[in-house]
Amino acid sequence: MLIPTGLAGCRLRPWAVTDKASLLRHANSRQIWRNLTHLFPHPYTEADADDWLSVSNQLAPSLHLAIEYEHEAVGGIGILAGEGISAHVGRLGYWLGEQYWGRGIATAAAQAMIRHAFTGSLFLRLEAQVFEWNPSSMRVLEKVGFVREAVLKHSVQKDGELIDSVLFALVRSA
Numbered sequence: 806m807l808i809p810t811g812l813a814g815c816r817l818r819p820w821a822v823t824d825k826a827s828l829l830r831h832a833n834s835r836q837i838w839r840n841l842t843h844l845f846p847h848p849y850t851e852a853d854a855d856d857w858l859s860v861s862n863q864l865a866p867s868l869h870l871a872i873e874y875e876h877e878a879v880g881g882i883g884i885l886a887g888e889g890i891s892a893h894v895g896r897l898g899y900w901l902g903e904q905y906w907g908r909g910i911a912t913a914a915a916q917a918m919i920r921h922a923f924t925g926s927l928f929l930r931l932e933a934q935v936f937e938w939n940p941s942s943m944r945v946l947e948k949v950g951f952v953r954e955a956v957l958k959h960s961v962q963k964d965g966e967l968i969d970s971v972l973f974a975l976v977r978s979a
Contacts, residue, residue, distance in 0.1 A: 808870070808921050812913035817870040817882060817921070820861040824871055824878040828854045831879055831902030839964050840939045841900055866927055872901060872914045879905050882914050884922055884931065893929040895922060899945075906941070915949045923977045930976050936961055937969040946973045 808817040820828075829849060831837075838847035846853045861869045869883035880901035887894035897918065901911050922928045933951060935942045943953070951973040961970045 806870075808917050810910075810913035810917040812909060814875045815910055815913055816873050817914060817917055818873055820858055820869065820871045820878070820881075822858055825851075825854050825858060827878045828857065832881075832900070834903055836903055837900050840936055840942065841898070845900070867895075868918075868922070870918070872899070872910065874905060874910055879910070880914070882918050884918065884928065886927065893927070895928040895931050897922075897931050897933045911942075911945045912948050915945055919949060919975065928977065930974060933973045934960075934970045935973065936963060937971065943971060943973070949975075951975045 806819060810816055829851065832845075832854070833847070833849035835847055838845055838849075866886040867884060868886075869881065871878040872880040872882055880899065882897075882899040884895035884897050886892065887896070897915070899911060899915060899918075901914075919931065922931060931951075933942075933946050934957070935946065937956075947953070952975065953971060954974050955972040957970045957972060959967050959969060961968050
């Protein structure tokens with residue numbers, strides 16, 4: 806599965822074992838870790854990369870893809886599928902190597918992932934939760950059509966701080 810993003814040199818694709826070196830190079834960043842959930846480790850070790858590459862393509866109905874830019878995996882994007890009464894809801898998350906910030910790559914990747922997610926029948930709503938100190942990610946979500954629904958007071962404990970998070974959502978149109 807290859808998903809074009811509309812940005813030259815950028816596409817979404819499944820993770821591959823050959824992505825290990827680039828995964829280690831780009832994921833081992835305190836700045837990236839600081840903006841992601843507890844599931845994303847820091848420091849990011851070879852064992853972490855091996856673990857991720859062994860399971861990333863086996864987590865259906867959730868979807869986890871590499872963001873490829875100029876033939877290198879420079880980040881990741883995924884949708885965690887909800888369960889039970891929330892099975893139609895997916896939680897969108899993404900990260901991008903620091904040297905690629907500010908180039909429109911995250912926006913292009915998010916837009917492509919949304920198109921892909923909404924072509925099937927599984928996801929009717931996508932949500933994304935962003936830490937209060939990450940306005941750049943909030944802007945990405947707004948650019949691709951997400952709406953800010955709530956500020957969740959003191960909902961996240963990260964990096965020794967108790968902070969607010971902001972809930973964004975996008976509902977598939979009929």
